[in-house]
Structures are given as C-alpha cells and as structure tokens.
Amino acid sequence: xxxxxxxxxxxxxxxxxxxxxxxxxxxxxxxxxxxxxxxxxxxxxxxxxxxxxxxxxxxxxxxxxxxxxxxxxxxxxxxxxxxxxxxxxxxxxxxxxxxxxxxxxxxxxxxxxxxxxxxxxxxxxxxxxxxxxxxxxxxxxxxxxxxxxxxxxxxxxxxxxxxxxxxxxxxxxxxxxxxxxxxxxxxxxxxxxxxxxxxxxxxxxxxxxxxxxxxxxxxxxxxxxxxxxxxxxxxxxxxxxxxxxxxxxxxxxxxxxxxxxxxxxxxxxxxxxxxxxxxxxxxxxxxxxxxxxxxxxxxxxxxxxxxxxxxxxxxxxxxxxxxxxxxxxxxxxxxxxxxxxxxxxxxxxxxxxxxxxxxxxxxxxxxxxxxxxxxxxxxxxxxxxxxxxxxxxxxxxxxxxxxxxxxxxxxxxxxxxxxxxxxxxxxxxxxxxxxxxxxxxxxxxxxxxxxxxxxxxxxxxxxxxxxxxxxxxxx
Amino acid sequence: xxxxxxxxxxxxxxxxxxxxxxxxxxxxxxxxxxxxxxxxxxxxxxxxxxxxxxxxxxxxxxxxxxxxxxxxxxxxxxxxxxxxxxxxxxxxxxxxxxxxxxxxxxxxxxxxxxxxxxxxxxxxxxxxxxxxxxxxxxxxxxxxxxxxxxxxxxxxxxxxxxxxxxxxxxxxxxxxxxxxxxxxxxxxxxxxxxxxxxxxxxxxxxxxxxxxxxxxxxxxxxxxxxxxxxxxxxxxxxxxxxxxxxxxxxxxxxxxxxxxxxxxxxxxxxxxxxxxxxxxxxxxxxxxxxxxxxxxxxxxxxxxxxxxxxxxxxxxxxxxxxxxxxxxxxxxxxxxxxxxxxxxxxxxxxxxxxxxxxxxxxxxxxxxxxxxxxxxxxxxxxxxxxxxxxxxxxxxxxxxxxxxxxxxxxxxxxxxxxxxxxxxxxxxxxxxxxxxxxxxxxxxxxxxxxxxxxxxxxxxxxxxxxxxxxxxxxxxxxxxxxxxxxxxxxxxxxx
Numbered sequence: 018x019x020x021x022x023x024x025x026x027x028x029x030x031x032x033x034x035x036x037x038x039x040x041x042x043x044x045x046x047x048x049x050x051x052x053x054x055x056x057x058x059x060x061x062x063x064x065x066x067x068x069x070x071x072x073x074x075x076x077x078x079x080x081x082x083x084x085x086x087x088x089x090x091x092x093x094x095x096x097x098x099x100x101x102x103x104x105x106x107x108x109x110x111x112x113x114x115x116x117x118x119x120x121x122x123x124x125x126x127x128x129x130x131x132x133x134x135x136x137x138x139x140x141x142x143x144x145x146x147x148x149x150x151x152x153x154x155x156x157x158x159x160x161x162x163x164x165x166x167x168x169x170x171x172x173x174x175x176x177x178x179x180x181x182x183x184x185x186x187x188x189x190x191x192x193x194x195x196x197x198x199x200x201x202x203x204x205x206x207x208x209x210x211x212x213x214x215x216x217x218x219x220x221x222x223x224x225x226x227x228x229x230x231x232x233x234x235x236x237x238x239x240x241x242x243x244x245x246x247x248x249x250x251x252x253x254x255x256x257x258x259x260x261x262x263x264x265x266x267x268x269x270x271x272x273x274x275x276x277x278x279x280x281x282x283x284x285x286x287x288x289x290x291x292x293x294x295x296x297x298x299x300x301x302x303x304x305x306x307x308x309x310x311x312x313x314x315x316x317x318x319x320x321x322x323x324x325x326x327x328x329x330x331x332x333x334x335x336x337x338x339x340x341x342x343x344x345x346x347x348x349x350x351x352x353x354x355x356x357x358x359x360x361x362x363x364x365x366x367x368x369x370x371x372x373x374x375x376x377x378x379x380x381x382x383x384x385x386x387x388x389x390x391x392x393x394x395x396x397x398x399x400x401x402x403x404x405x406x407x408x409x410x411x412x413x414x415x416x417x418x419x420x421x422x423x424x425x426x427x428x429x430x431x432x433x434x435x436x437x438x439x440x441x442x443x444x445x446x447x448x449x450x451x452x453x454x455x456x457x458x459x460x461x462x463x464x465x466x467x468x469x470x471x472x473x474x475x476x477x478x479x480x481x482x483x484x485x486x487x488x489x490x491x492x
Numbered sequence: 493x494x495x496x497x498x499x500x501x502x503x504x505x506x507x508x509x510x511x512x513x514x515x516x517x518x519x520x521x522x523x524x525x526x527x528x529x530x531x532x533x534x535x536x537x538x539x540x541x542x543x544x545x546x547x548x549x550x551x552x553x554x555x556x557x558x559x560x561x562x563x564x565x566x567x568x569x570x571x572x573x574x575x576x577x578x579x580x581x582x583x584x585x586x587x588x589x590x591x592x593x594x595x596x597x598x599x600x601x602x603x604x605x606x607x608x609x610x611x612x613x614x615x616x617x618x619x620x621x622x623x624x625x626x627x628x629x630x631x632x633x634x635x636x637x638x639x640x641x642x643x644x645x646x647x648x649x650x651x652x653x654x655x656x657x658x659x660x661x662x663x664x665x666x667x668x669x670x671x672x673x674x675x676x677x678x679x680x681x682x683x684x685x686x687x688x689x690x691x692x693x694x695x696x697x698x699x700x701x702x703x704x705x706x707x708x709x710x711x712x713x714x715x716x717x718x719x720x721x722x723x724x725x726x727x728x729x730x731x732x733x734x735x736x737x738x739x740x741x742x743x744x745x746x747x748x749x750x751x752x753x754x755x756x757x758x759x760x761x762x763x764x765x766x767x768x769x770x771x772x773x774x775x776x777x778x779x780x781x782x783x784x785x786x787x788x789x790x791x792x793x794x795x796x797x798x799x800x801x802x803x804x805x806x807x808x809x810x811x812x813x814x815x816x817x818x819x820x821x822x823x824x825x826x827x828x829x830x831x832x833x834x835x836x837x838x839x840x841x842x843x844x845x846x847x848x849x850x851x852x853x854x855x856x857x858x859x860x861x862x863x864x865x866x867x868x869x870x871x872x873x874x875x876x877x878x879x880x881x882x883x884x885x886x887x888x889x890x891x892x893x894x895x896x897x898x899x900x901x902x903x904x905x906x907x908x909x910x911x912x913x914x915x916x917x918x919x920x921x922x923x924x925x926x927x928x929x930x931x932x933x934x935x936x937x938x939x940x941x942x943x944x945x946x947x948x949x950x951x952x953x954x955x956x957x958x959x960x961x962x963x964x965x966x967x968x969x970x971x972x973x974x975x976x977x978x979x980x981x982x983x984x985x986x987x
Contacts, residue, residue, distance in 0.1 A: 296978065303983060306943075306970050319979040333979035334941060334972045376944055418908045418977045440788065452864070474794055478820065483908070484783040485804040485820055489790040 072248070075174075076188075079250030080200070081135040082109045082173040083243060085192040086118055086142075086156070089129040093396040093405035096431030100128070106191030106243030107132065107156065108252060109172040110279060114158030117279050118242030119257050120147045121218045123154040126396075130156060133197065138168050146282035149221035149391065150290070151270055152257050154242075155282040173244060176251030178272035181208045181230065189234040189256050189267070191243025203234025203265060210268065211351040217258075221393050226290070226358045228351050229268040230254045236267030245269040290361035291386035293369065294324020294415075295331060297357060299350045307336050307374065314338050314374065315347025315356055321415045329384045331373060338379065339372035361389060392416055395458055396428065399465050401472070402490050403434020408458050409446060424448045424455050427479070435475075439488035445479040452476065468492075542714075546667060549716035550682050555579070555645035557669050557709050558586055559608040559678040560620065560634060564594065565601050567888040567895055567921050576671055576708040577607075577634065578721060579644045580764045584637070586620070587764070589708045589724045590630030596920075598882045599624065599771035607636045609643060610671055610680035624768030627776045628849040629760075633767050647710055651761055652717035660698060660719055660756055662687055667712055668705025668722060670750050683750060692834055694843040695759040697723065703750035711754045718761075720754035728752075778877035779848045779857055780810020781817060782905060786837035795862060799833040800824050801840050803861070808911045811857070815872035821861035828858060848874070878902075886920050887954050891961045892969070892984060893926020894919050894933055898950040907938060907974070916940045916947040917954075919973070931984040933973065940979065941972035960986075 086105045091098050105122030109115070116132065123130055123144055130142040140162050147154035158170070181187075185205045193199050210229045217223035232245060236259045245254035254269030281288045298318035304311055314336040320327045337345055340359050347356055363369055365388045370381050394408030406425035414422045425447045430437040441447075449455060450464045468475055472492030479486060556579045564571045573593075577586040586607065593602065605620040618640040623633035636644070667684035685700035698711075698720065705711045707724030726747075731740035768774075783804025792799050800822040806812045824831060826847050834840055851857060851874050858871040878901035886897040897920035904914045919937040922929050939947060943960070947953045960969045967987045973980055 298981065303970070303981070306968065306983070316981055318981055322977065334944065334981055416977055439790070474790075476791070476794055480804065483804060484785055485802050486785040487787055487791040487795075487802060487822075489788075489794050491790065 076250035078171055079173050079246055081171045083190045085133040085197050086122055087131040088123060088127050090126040093398055094429050096403045096405050096429035098398040104192055104195050104239050105241045108244040109170055111172055114160055116156040118154050120149040120152045120154045122242040123156055134170050146286035148278050148288040149218040149223055151227050151278050152218050152223050153275055153278045155279050173252045175272050175276050176247050176253045178253040181205050181253055183208055186248055187232055187234055188246050189236055189240055191240035193237035193239040195239055201235040203232045206233050207231040209351045221391050226354050226361055227274045228354050230271050232267050233265040235265055290389035291363045291365050292389035293360055293384045293386055294321035294326040297353050300348050312346045312348055315345050323415055325384050325387055329382045331382055336374040337371055338374055341370050402436045403431030404436035405429045435490040439490055441488055445481045447477055447479045449478040553650060554610050554680050556647040559671055560588055562605045563603045564597055565603050574674055576706045578647050578710055581646045584635055584641045586634050587631040591724050605634050608678050610678050614674055614677055624771045625773040626766045626768050627773050629763050647718055650718040666704055666719055669709045670706035693839045694834055694846060696756040698754055700752045703752045707751045718757050720756045721760055722751040723753045723755055726751045726753040772883050775853050776877040777848055777851050777853050777874040780807040780812035782807050784841045784844055786840040797824050799831050801844055811872035811875055815870040817870050821863050823859055823861050825860035885950055889957050889961050892928050893923040894928040895921040896953055896957060917950055927984045927986060931982045933982055937973040937975050939971050939973050943970055
C-alpha cells in the first residue's frame with residue numbers, strides 16, 4: 018500500500034516545550050499521574066517476573082548512549098526573528114562524540130543544542146551537518162567540556178538493518194514528551210515502507226531517497242532522533258515520525274542508511290546529491306499499457322520544466338528502462354527510492370544515460386546532472402520593516418511556474434511595522450525593491466542596510482498569484 | 493425581509509393584503525418597527541393621501557417588472573434559477589442582472605426561460621428566449637413571447653427629464669418594487685427608503701438606509717419617475733457573536749430578495765439599446781492587459797501620481813502587446829483622460845475593464861503609463877477577444893464520467909502556458925465516483941495525451957474519447973494530465 022500523505026497527517030516526533038501536551042502532563046500530576054504511576058509499577062512488576070534474566074548487557078550499554086537533546090532555535094515565521102525551544106532524542110554513535118538525531122530536531126536554525134547524557138549531565142553540542150532528505154542530522158559533543166568536567170559517555174553500535182524481518186522485536190528509546198530514557202517495545206511492522214513528503218521536515222522535502230522501517234513500538238513526540246534497536250541493543254533505525262491519531266504506526270530511517278549519511282555528514286558537513294528533474298511513479302498494473310515485461314521499467318510521471326531531463330527531451334509518460342545500462346524495476350512504490358538514489362548518488366555534473374521507452378520507440382538520452390537543491394531557500398528577517406522572508410530557490414521557482422529564482426517569499430509580517438502597514442502579507446513574492454530586481458539575498462540585504470542607515474520610503478513590488486502590486490515601506 | 497428561497501416564513505398572518513404591502517416584514521421584527529416609525533415620522537398626518545398616491549403609481553409601474561425562471565442543464569442535473577427583470581421596450585425585451593448566471597455555464601445550457609407576471613397564478617407563465625449578455629453593462633437580455641406584450645409597459649415610459657435623475661440627492665425619499673417568492677405567485681410589494689450615500693463604483697450608485705427594491709427591479713421618486721435599478725449582491729458587514737466565536741466573527745450578509753442599493757437611471761437608460769447580437773454577447777472588444785492592480789494612496793504619492801493601476805501581464809498576441817505596453821507598467825490615463833480616483837481602490841479595475849468594453853472593435857485605445865518614472869503613451873486598435881470559456885465546445889462522456897471542454901485562450905492564461913502549447917482539452921466536469929474520478933481526474937485538469945497520443949485539437953480528442961467509450965472490449969484508457977506545473981499519468985479502468 019502506498020501511504021497517501023494528503024489524506025493522513027504525519028507528525029514529526031519532536032516535542033515542543035510550549036505545547037499543550039507537556040502542560041497537561043504537569044497539570045494532571047496530583048491524581049491522574051498517581052494512577053498512571055501505579056499502572057507503570059504493576060507493568061514493571063509483571064515484566065520483571067516474566068523476564069527474570071533481564072535485558073542483555075549490550076542493551077543496557079545502548080541505553081547509556083541515548084541522549085536527550087534540548088534545542089533552542091530561531092524561527093522566521095512571524096515577521097520577526099523569534100526563538101523557540103523543543104526536545105528531541107539522539108544516540109551517540111562514535112567514540113569521538115558524534116550524535117545521530119533527526120534533521121527536524123537539529124537544523125541549521127538551532128542556536129543552542131544541549132545534550133543530556135545518561136549520567137544526567139548536560140553538555141553543549143554543535144551541529145556538524147544535516148540532511149533533510151533523509152531526516153538526519155549529526156551533532157558533535159563539546160569534547161573540551163567533557164574533558165574539563167571529566168565526564169564519560171559510551172557509544173552505540175549499529176546492526177544490519179537490511180536483515181530485519183517483519184515481526185522482529187525492536188525497542189524504541191528516547192525522550193517522548195520530555196520523559197527521558199523511555200523504552201518502548203514493538204515489532205518491525207514493515208521493513209520497506211515508502212513515503213515521500215514534500216514538506217515533511219519542517220517545510221523541507223524528505224523521503225525521496227530512502228525507504229522507512231515501520232514499527233508498532235510506541236513513538237511519541239520527543240522520540241524523534243532516538244534509536245530503534247534490537248534486543249541486543251544494536252541500532253537498526255532512527256525513530257522519526259508517526260501517524261497522528263493512529264495506534265502505533267511509527268516510522269524510522271533504516272540504520273544502514275543512517276550510517277551512510279552520518280559518514281557523509283561527518284566528512285563533508287552535508288550530503289551532495291545529483292538532480293535531473295524527473296518525478297517517478299510506480300508502474301503498478303500499467304505494464305500492459307506500456308507493453309512492458311513484468312518487473313521492468315519505472316514511469317516518469319512528471320518532468321520539471323527547465324530541468325536537465327526536460328532539456329534532454331524527456332517527457333511525462335515516458336518509461337525509464339535503464340540507468341547507464343543498469344535495468345530498472347519500479348513496479349512498486351517502495352522500489353522508487355533506490356532508483357532515485359541511483360541517480361542522486363552520481364557526482365554532480367556527470368552524464369547519466371537513461372534508456373527510455375516512449376510509445377513503441379526505445380532510445381537513450383544523455384542527461385547531465387545538476388546539484389540537488391531544496392525548494393526551501395535561505396530565510397532572513399528585516400527587523401525594522403517587521404518582515405521575514407525566504408529566498409525563492411531554483412526548485413521553488415520550477416514548482417511554482419516562476420520564470421526564474423528572482424524574489425523573496427514573505428513568511429510573515431509584524432503587526433504595526435512598515436511591511437504590515439503597507440499591506441504585505443504571508444505568501445506574497447517580493448520581486449523588486451526600489452526598482453532593483455531581487456536576484457539574490459545580498460541585493461535585499463544591501464537595500465535594507467541603506468534603509469537602516471537612513472530610513473526613507475521604500476518601493477516594493479510584489480506578486481501574489483502572478484498579480485503584481487506595489488507597496489510603500491514607510492519609516 | 494425574507495429571501496425568496498426561505499418560503500417557510502409567511503408574511504403577516506393577521507394582516508389584510510394592503511397591510512402586507514405597506515409593511516412587508518413579519519410583525520414584531522425590528523425592521524418592520526423601524527420602517528413603520530420612519531414612515532410615520534416622514535409623512536405624519538399626510539400619510540393617508542400620500543400613501544394612496546404612491547399606491548396608484550406602484551400599480552401602474554408593476555407592468556414594467558416580471559419574474560424570470562430558467563433552468564441550467566448540466567451533465568447530471570437541471571437546476572432552476574429565479575430572478576427578477578425589468579421590461580425595456582414594447583416588444584417584450586427584459587433585462588436582468590449579470591450575476592444571475594454562473595460564469596461556468598455556457599448559454600446552450602440555459603434552458604426553458606419562463607416569465608411570470610407579478611401576482612398572477614404561476615401556472616400562467618409565458619415562455620421567453622434568451623438573447624445574450626452585453627459585455628459593457630453585463631446585463632442579460634431575454635425576449636418574452638408575444639402573447640404577453642400587451643401586459644407589459646417599458647420602464648422608459650416612466651423616465652423623467654434628464655435633470656430629474658441627475659438630480660438624485662442624498663436624503664431623498666425613494667420607493668421601489670419587490671416581488672415575493674414563486675410559491676406566493678411573485679406577489680408584488682412596495683419598499684421605501686431614503687438615500688444615504690452616493691458612490692461611483694464605477695457606475696453611479698445610490699445606497700439607501702434600508703432595502704428599497706428587489707434586485708434588478710426599478711426604484712422611483714415620489715412622483716413615480718424612474719430613478720434606477722436595484723443592484724443584486726449588495727452585502728453588509730456584521731460581526732456575528734456565537735458560542736463558536738465568542739469574540740465575534742466578521743460575516744457579510746446579502747439579502748437575496750431585496751437590496752438597499754440601486755444604479756442610477758443615467759447608467760441604465762442610455763445603454764438599453766446594447767442588445768446582444770448573439771447569445772455569446774459578441775462582439776467583445778479585447779485589449780489584452782491582465783492582472784490589473786490599483787495603487788494605494790501611499791504608492792501613488794510616492795510615484796507622484798493621483799492614482800494608477802499596475803498591469804501584471806500583457807497577453808501574448810493581444811493589441812496591448814502590439815502597442816508596446818509592458819508588464820509592470822502603471823496606467824495613469826486612458827484615452828487622454830487621467831484616471832478618476834474611485835473608492836475603494838479595487839473599483840479602479842472595474843473602471844478600466846469597462847472603459848475597454850465601452851469601445852467597439854477597431855477603435856483605437858490610447859493608454860498613458862508610468863514606466864521607470866517616465867510617462868509613455870501607447871495605443872492599439874481593439875480586436876475581437878479570443879474564444880471565451882462560455883463559447884468553448886464541450887461534450888460529456890458518461891461512461892468515462894467526465895466532460896471534455898475545448899481549450900481556449902483563457903485556459904492558457906490560467907495555466908500560464910505559452911500560446912504554442914495551447915492544445916489539449918480541459919476536464920470541465922468530473923462525475924463523483926465515476927471511472928475518471930476514481931482514477932484521480934479532477935475538475936480543470938488539462939488533458940494533454942489520451943492513450944499516449946498527444947491531443948492536437950478538440951475534435952480529435954472528442955473522436956478518440958467517443959471511440960474509447962464505444963469500444964465495449966476496452967479495459968482501460970490512460971490519460972496524461974497537467975495540474976499546476978506537474979503532470980500525471982492517470983489510468984481509467986473501464987471494466
């Protein structure tokens with residue numbers, strides 16, 4: 018089954034400190050919590066009596082490598098730079114203090130990352146890099162601080178996530194709703210789940226290049242970034258998301274992918290991928306229509322306008338048979354990420370030969386790859402205008418039929434400030450300021466600093482649904 | 493008062509007929525009380541004689557109003573619409589408001605026009621023929637069957653000298669005709685009010701303190717001189733407090749049976765002869781500017797102009813393009829006249845649209861724009877507008893479950909497609925739970941390919957779809973559609 022994201026709300030498993038859920042937990046403390054605790058106590062007694070041997074030593078060692086991550090970060094949503102806080106989980110994966118977590122827990126917007134070790138000591142950390150496509154981020158513990166305070170930590174070991182089988186018992190460890198070091202148990206419900214979410218990691222794309230592990234181990238907000246482990250404590254996944262309102266439909270990034278991405282992030286600080294601009298779709302029962310053999314080919318559902326694939330002459334409705342002579346089988350949705358990855362993992366600027374069937378004709382197309390970019394561009398705040406914006410990226414322009422990447426998308430305006438007074442609002446695209454085309458963030462920054470130095474009425478041209486309007490920012 | 497559709501609320505049960513006419517609101521309601529008080533205060537002791545006089549004028553002028561019913565036949569259903577119209581000549585021509593017909597409908601879907609006389613048994617209706625919609629006034633014209641002509645009197649009979657209507661004043665007392673719903677035989681009644689505001693939007697319009705006429709029905713002064721026609725869709729803003737929104741929620745209320753605003757006779761009488769030559773309302777003059785956006789006062793001051801209108805796009809192949817008009821030009825004058833500053837700002841857009849529509853094909857339109865701080869004049873000869881949505885051919889395929897509509901120029905604008913790509917057909921309607929809907933086709937999808945064959949023309953597409961539908965051995969058909977900037981392959985299962 019393909020998970021249809023438009024019908025089901027997915028929630029990222031990161032809890033916000035100021036969310037109602039955590040408030041409720043403290044409010045109900047006196048009576049309800051007592052009952053809950055009593056329940057927990059009985060459950061614990063039951064578990065103990067059933068399992069007299071306890072968990073393997075390696076599992077307990079794993080518990081010591083799981084950390085809580087408190088994040089403070091900036092947001093640009095409201096017309097002003099604001100700070101917000103959240104809690105997530107992570108797992109230490111190296112002797113050198115590298116911590117694997119989710120991209121939706123720790124992003125470049127984080128200004129403070131505090132890690133709570135199993136010894137309940139808090140240590141600072143820095144973001145090494147993130148990769149929203151796989152929802153992974155890598156942190157580095159502040160080793161100087163560790164040394165100075167004579168703290169110790171252990172790291173987890175990876176298992177082989179390719180060997181997982183449906184029904185296998187797994188444990189999720191993390192900090193759901195801020196409840197540090199919570200262990201929940203379940204099984205692998207599906208070891209190769211596909212879903213792709215264009216705005217999955219806080220507006221960033223995710224899931225195009227990986228499948229997910231599905232588990233019924235309870236995963237709640239705050240579990241994000243924590244490990245999914247075997248009974249022996251080997252990390253086989255990074256818990257990431259779940260269905261809101263469903264019973265234990267949780268998802269994790271497979272450990273093998275996480276390990277690869279972590280290596281890349283440790284090495285370069287980012288993962289570079291190649292892009293050609295085809296949107297794939299599983300063939301399902303369309304083999305007959307396209308006169309294909311079974312288990313052959315992948316449908317190209319859409320070709321991004323202006324992309325390398327479009328330039329090479331590829332069209333929607335084409336069937337991709339092979340990449341550089343390597344046969345492709347995209348009959349089912351979960352087979353799509355590896356195919357996408359086959360293209361994405363080519364070096365940027367390399368030539369990929371695609372064998373494509375159109376009608377009865379089959380021929381090769383040479384496509385030169387570009388660097389893959391997110392549709393989410395750089396964000397910034399113009400405090401004196403009460404305006405926060407995001408740069409139009411090449412990908413955003415393609416997706417929204419804009420002629421080029423000129424412009425800034427308004428994220429928010431602050432009531433009473435010049436941008437709000439002028440009538441600008443969320444979603445408008447600023448294309449020029451004082452008759453200068455906003456081809457880059459720097460152009461806008463320059464105009465803004467001139468305004469800061471000497472505030473004067475500023476003419477802004479913006480469009481909304483391609484309708485152009487003018488606005489005056491008055492000091 | 494109650495809308496024609498809410499027939500559950502009957503008028504005054506206890507009152508006689510004449511009571512009902514002078515006090516159309518149900519007793520006990522506040523508008524009724526207010527209206528009565530106003531009436532008393534205004535006419536005082538002279539009430540009886542004055543009322544009698546108005547009653548005679550009203551009776552005479554009822555012959556200028558009718559109720560019109562027509563049916564919109566779509567793929568699946570046949571929906572009735574009831575509106576009011578005013579008679580404009582001795583040959584049974586009646587006009588009604590532009591907003592009464594859904595813009596997605598094509599004139600061929602409008603069927604079975606029936607005309608009812610106020611207060612007559614609804615069984616005795618006369619049929620009528622749809623003539624078309626005028627592009628400048630936006631009125632629709634119908635022609636009533638000849639049998640009814642002797643019962644009708646054109647509104648022009650009650651037109652006063654030009655000075656009467658141009659002299660319409662604030663605080664003037666006016667009255668108008670309204671009609672009850674069909675289940676009450678469209679019984680006529682009187683409304684009266686006082687003019688409280690005069691606006692140019694861009695037609696000269698009077699707004700009254702209370703509802704003054706049925707939408708599309710005439711308003712008169714105390715001597716019975718025709719002053720204008722009631723405007724439909726005149727909304728009033730309120731804050732609604734409820735348990736769901738205790739701090740108040742802004743709502744706009746539209747009385748669909750009555751209106752408090754009317755367009756002055758000066759905006760009506762000179763244009764009554766703009767009877768469309770065909771049901772599509774051709775000819776339609778076309779300049780080709782698109783996405784007009786008025787400047788607000790701050791921007792205008794900054795640009796050192798009184799008011800301007802930004803042109804978002806200049807359409808390909810249009811006179812505007814040939815004239816050298818450019819996107820982002822700010823229009824400041826038209827035909828040598830500076831733009832008047834109409835309020836609210838958005839009225840400016842209607843103004844420009846109307847100024848183009850006022851012209852005939854072949855007329856040269858001169859536009860002055862502000863471009864990079866300099867005034868530039870451009871001029872072009874107006875041509876016929878490319879095929880309109882309402883002129884596009886369409887055909888419903890019931891086995892597939894959708895209507896294919898011809899791709900017209902406007903589709904290209906909406907989908908931001910260059911003219912060279914103006915091919916294919918549009919899914920104009922998709923039947924719920926049909927094979928097409930199940931496959932994921934939605935309304936307004938642009939069908940680019942059918943079974944791998946690019947759609948070159950409407951005719952080819954229709955033939956191909958008809959053949960697919962006729963072939964009972966077929967298990968599926970595959971469409972390539974475009975939605976927004978993306979394309980999708982849809983597989984319609986026929987078995």
